[in-house]
Amino acid sequence: MNKILSKLGPGLLYAGAAIGVSHVVQSTKAGAIYGSVMIAGILLAHIFKYPFFELGPRYASTTGESLIGGYRKLGKGAVLIVLLLTVSTMFTVEAAVTVVTAGIAIKLFGLSMSPWIMSAILLVICALILNIGHFDLLNNLMKVIMIVLAITTIVAAVSSFFVDRQVVEGSMKFFSWSSADDNKFLIAFIGWMPAPLDIAIWHSLWTVAGMRSKNSGPDFKRSMFDFKVGYWGTAFLALCFLLLGANVIYGSGTELSSSGVVYAGQLIDMYTASIGSWSYYIIAIAAFTTMFSTTLTCLDAMPRVLTEIVVGQVPDDNEKRVAQKRNVHRSFMLLIMVGAVILLSVFVSNMAQMVTLATSISFLTAPVLAYLGMRVAAKYLPENKWTKNMRTIAWAGLIFLVAMSVYYLYNLWING
Numbered sequence: 001m002n003k004i005l006s007k008l009g010p011g012l013l014y015a016g017a018a019i020g021v022s023h024v025v026q027s028t029k030a031g032a033i034y035g036s037v038m039i040a041g042i043l044l045a046h047i048f049k050y051p052f053f054e055l056g057p058r059y060a061s062t063t064g065e066s067l068i069g070g071y072r073k074l075g076k077g078a079v080l081i082v083l084l085l086t087v088s089t090m091f092t093v094e095a096a097v098t099v100v101t102a103g104i105a106i107k108l109f110g111l112s113m114s115p116w117i118m119s120a121i122l123l124v125i126c127a128l129i130l131n132i133g134h135f136d137l138l139n140n141l142m143k144v145i146m147i148v149l150a151i152t153t154i155v156a157a158v159s160s161f162f163v164d165r166q167v168v169e170g171s172m173k174f175f176s177w178s179s180a181d182d183n184k185f186l187i188a189f190i191g192w193m194p195a196p197l198d199i200a201i202w203h204s205l206w207t208v209a210g211m212r213s214k215n216s217g218p219d220f221k222r223s224m225f226d227f228k229v230g231y232w233g234t235a236f237l238a239l240c241f242l243l244l245g246a247n248v249i250y251g252s253g254t255e256l257s258s259s260g261v262v263y264a265g266q267l268i269d270m271y272t273a274s275i276g277s278w279s280y281y282i283i284a285i286a287a288f289t290t291m292f293s294t295t296l297t298c299l300d301a302m303p304r305v306l307t308e309i310v311v312g313q314v315p316d317d318n319e320k321r322v323a324q325k326r327n328v329h330r331s332f333m334l335l336i337m338v339g340a341v342i343l344l345s346v347f348v349s350n351m352a353q354m355v356t357l358a359t360s361i362s363f364l365t366a367p368v369l370a371y372l373g374m375r376v377a378a379k380y381l382p383e384n385k386w387t388k389n390m391r392t393i394a395w396a397g398l399i400f401l402v403a404m405s406v407y408y409l410y411n412l413w414i415n416g
Contacts, residue, residue: 010057010206010223011230012142013297017202018195018234019149020097020294023241024287026189028267029256031245033185034175038242041186045193046235048397051390052370053194054227055377056203061223062385064211066204068308070376078372083309085365086198090302091339092361093196097298098122099344101291103264108284116344123337126296131330138300145293150237152271152279152286157240159274160247168253180411184360187408191363194234197370198362202301203227205308220385248273303332363408367401374398 030038059067071078102118105111111118130138175182207223248270249256257263264287271283307329374394377386 009210009226010203011226011228012146013138013206013230014053014195014199014203014227015146015230015234016142016293017199017297017301018230018294019146019237020195020291020298021100022189022192022195023234023238024267024291025100025263026192027238027241028245028270030185030189031242031247032249032254032256033173033245034182035172035250036243036246037175038189039239041189042193042235042238042242044400045190046231046238048400049194049197049366050231051394051397052197052366052373053200053203053231054224055373056200057207057223057227058220058385059376059381060204060207061220062381064208065313066208066308067201067373067376068205068305069313070380071372072312073380074372074375078375079309081368081372082201083306085368086302086305086309089196089198089361089365090306090336091343093198094123094295094298094302094336094340095119095343097291097294098340100264101288101295103262104267104284104288104291107264107268108288116341119344120337120341122292122295123299123340126292126299127333127337129296130300130333138296142293142297145289146233148286149290149293150233152283153237153240153244156271156274156283157243157247160244160270163248163273165248165252167251172251180414183408183411187363187404188360190404191360191366194231194238196362197366198305199301200369200373201305202297205301205304209304244270244274299333299336302336303329306332360408363401364405367398367405370394370398370401 027038027042030041056067059065059070063069068079068082071082098119099115101122102115105122106113106115106118129141175186177183211219254266256266267287268280268284271287272280275283307325311325311328374391377394378391
C-alpha cells in the first residue's frame, strides 16, 4: 500500500480538486432528481474530456514544463486567452467550493453564523496551510483525505441499495430534452464533471512542482499511472455519489435544499440512512474533509496559474527571483480570497445559484481550453506522445464540448 501511495502525487491533488461540488453536490443531486439515468452523463463527460485532462501531466512529464509554457510558445494571444478565462472563473469557482465546505462545517460543529463568514474563516485556514507547508504538506495531506473519502463513500453507496425507501407516487422525475430546466441542470452537471477543464493546467503545474520538490526529472510512466488512478478513481466515486442520491432520495418526495447549511445536513443524513446512525460523525468528517480538500487545492492552483502567466518559470538557485515570485503568488491568493468572500456575501442565500453560475461558466469556456491544449500537443509533443488515435479522440471530445455549449446557448436564447 505504501509503495503505491508513494507513486501518487499530482493525481491525488487532481482528485482532491475534482471530488468537490461536481461530486458532493451535482452528482448527488443528479441521482436524487433523475435517478440512475444520469450515469450516462458521468460516462460521457469522462470519456470525451479524458484527452484534455490527461494532456496536463502528459505534457509536463514529457517536456519538464507546465502547459503555461506550451501556451507561451503558441504566442501572447494564447496566454492572454488563458489569463482571461482564469480571471473570469476564479472567483465563482473558489466561492462555489468554499460555500459548500462552509455549510458542512457549520452543520458539523453546530455553529450559528453566516456561511460567508464561515467561508472567510476557512479560506484563511487554507492560506495558512499553503504558506506554511507549501507543496509537500498539500501532497501528503491529500493522501489521507482521499483514503478516508474513498472508503466511506463506497461503503455508503453499497449500503444504499438496502435502504427501505418510501416512494411517493408521482414524485419520480424523468429527464426530458424538451425541458429547459432539465437541460440547464445537464449542462451544469457535465460542466464540472469530473472537474473544470482548467485542472489540466493545474495538474501540469503540480507535476512540475513535484519534480522540483524531489529534485528529479520528468518521469512519464509514473505520471501517467498517477493520473489514471486519480482520474478513473474520481469517475468511480462520482457513480457512488449519484447512486447514493438515487437510492436514498429519488422518488421519496424529498427536495434537496439550495441552502448550503441545509443541504449539508441532507447529505449527511443520506449517508447515515445508508450506513447507520452510528456513522454520523465519521460521515460528517469525511464530507467536510472532501470539500475542504477542494477548497484547499483550488486556492493553491489558481494563484499558481496566474503567477506562472505573469512571472514565468524562475531558476531555483535565484533566491531573489524565487522570493519575488512567492510574493506575487501570495498576492494573487489574497485577491482570490477577497473576491470569493465578496461574491458569497451577495449570493450566500442561494447555494444552488452560485454553483450553477460557476459550473456553467466553466462549461462554456471548456472548448477554448480544449482547442488550445490540442494545439500545444500537436506542436510541442513528440509524435509517440501525441499519436493519431489520441488526436482523433481529442477531436471527438472537442466536437462534443462545442455541441453541448451551442445547445446550452440555444436553450438559453429560446427559453431564457
